[in-house]
Amino acid sequence: MANEEHLRILKQGVKAWNAWRRDNVYEVPDLYGADLHGMDLTYIHLMRANLGEANLSNCVLAKSFLVGAYMHGCNLSGAVLEGADMRGCHLSEARLTGAKMAGAVLNKALAVGVDFSHCDMESVMMLGTNLENSDFSHAVMTDVDLTDANLKGIITEGVRGYRFPK
Numbered sequence: 747m748a749n750e751e752h753l754r755i756l757k758q759g760v761k762a763w764n765a766w767r768r769d770n771v772y773e774v775p776d777l778y779g780a781d782l783h784g785m786d787l788t789y790i791h792l793m794r795a796n797l798g799e800a801n802l803s804n805c806v807l808a809k810s811f812l813v814g815a816y817m818h819g820c821n822l823s824g825a826v827l828e829g830a831d832m833r834g835c836h837l838s839e840a841r842l843t844g845a846k847m848a849g850a851v852l853n854k855a856l857a858v859g860v861d862f863s864h865c866d867m868e869s870v871m872m873l874g875t876n877l878e879n880s881d882f883s884h885a886v887m888t889d890v891d892l893t894d895a896n897l898k899g900i901i902t903e904g905v906r907g908y909r910f911p912k
Contacts, residue, residue, distance in 0.1 A: 747778060747779060748776055748777045748778050748779055748780040748800075749775070749776040749777070752775050752776055752777055753777065753780055756777065756780075756782070760786075760787055760788065760789055760790050763790060763791070764789070764790065764791045767791045767793075774794055774795070774796065775792065775794075775795040775796065776795075776796045777792075777795055777796060777797050777800055778796045778797070778798045778799060778800065779798070779799045779800060780797070780800045780801070781800075781801045782800060782801060782802050782805060783801045783802065783803045783804055783805065783821075784803070784804045784805060785802075785805050785806070786805075786806045787805055787806060787807050787810060788806050788807070788808045788809060788810070789808075789809050789810065789811075790807065790810045790811070791810075791811045792810060792811065792812050792815050793811055793812070793813045793814055793815065794813070794814045794815060794816075795812070795815045795816070796815075796816045797815055797816060797817045797820050798816050798817065798818045798819055798820065799818070799819045799820065800817070800820050800821070801820075801821045802820060802821060802822050802825055803821045803822065803823045803824055803825065804823070804824040804825060805822070805825045805826070806825070806826045807822075807825055807826060807827050807830055808826050808827070808828045808829055808830065809828070809829045809830065810827070810830045810831070811830075811831050812830055812831060812832045812835050813831055813832070813833045813834055813835065814833075814834045814835060815832070815835045815836070816835070816836045817835055817836060817837050817840055818836055818837070818838050818839055818840070819838075819839045819840060820837070820840045820841070821840070821841050822840060822841060822842045822845050823841050823842065823843045823844055823845065824843070824844045824845060825842065825845045825846070826845070826846045827842075827845055827846065827847045827850050828846055828847065828848045828849055828850065829848075829849045829850065830847070830850045830851070831850075831851050832850060832851060832852045832855060833851055833852065833853045833854060833855065834853070834854045834855060835852070835855050835856075836855070836856045837852070837855055837856065837857040837860050838856055838857060838858040838859055838860065839858070839859045839860070840857070840860050840861070841860075841861045842860060842861060842862050842865055843861050843862075843863050843864055843865070844863075844864045844865065845862075845865045845866075846865070846866045847865055847866060847867045847870050848866055848867070848868040848869055848870070849868070849869050849870070850867075850870050850871075851870075851871045852870065852871065852872045852875050853871055853872065853873040853874060853875065854873070854874045854875060855872070855875045855876070856875075856876050857872075857875055857876060857877050857880055858876055858877070858878045858879055858880070859878070859879045859880060860877070860880040860881070861880070861881045862880055862881060862882045862885050863881050863882065863883045863884055863885060863901075864883075864884045864885060865882075865885045865886070866885075866886045867882075867885050867886060867887045867890055868886055868887070868888045868889060868890075868907070869888070869889045869890070870887070870890050870891075871890075871891045872890065872891065872892050872895050873891060873892075873893045873894055873895070874893070874894045874895060875892075875895045875896070876895070876896045877892075877895050877896055877897055877900055878896050878897075878898045878899055878900070879898070879899040879900065880900050880901070881900070881901040882900060882901060882902050882905050883901050883902070883903045883904050883905070884903070884904040884905070884906075885905055885906070886906050886907055887905055887906065887907045887908035888906070888907030888908065889907070890907075890908050892908075897910065
């Protein structure tokens with residue numbers, strides 16, 4: 747269950763949230779299971795935040811700072827994550843169907859069993875990311891960097907812009 751105080755601050759907007767984060771640098775934001783769908787969270791600072799099972803569908807998280815965030819089982823379907831910094835985040839079992847992720851960085855992320863189907867993933871960096879059993883079907887993956895990524899069991903049917911090794 748999300749921390750009510752954290753939700754109240756977030757609902758005041760990105761400016762208020764980021765100011766609170768600057769003043770509370772050591773507090774771990776708890777937004778577990780929060781319903782934030784459709785919010786404009788451009789430039790939000792959610793480093794190390796607990797967003798497990800949260801509903802972020804259709805959110806705008808462009809240029810957001812999600813380094814080390816816990817996002818297990820999070821719904822990010824239709825979200826805009828363009829230019830988001832998601833290094834080291836825990837995305838396992840998350841749903842990103844149809845998300846716009848161009849230019850996002852997911853290096854060293856844990857992304858086992860993630861649904862990336864129909865995503866725009868142009869120029870996404872996933873160096874050393876564990877993508878085991880993830881679904882990339884019908885994703886646009888032009889200029890994606892998967893150096894040292896774990897690709898065991900991934901689904902690649904209909905992927906455009908990237909040639910996976912056989």
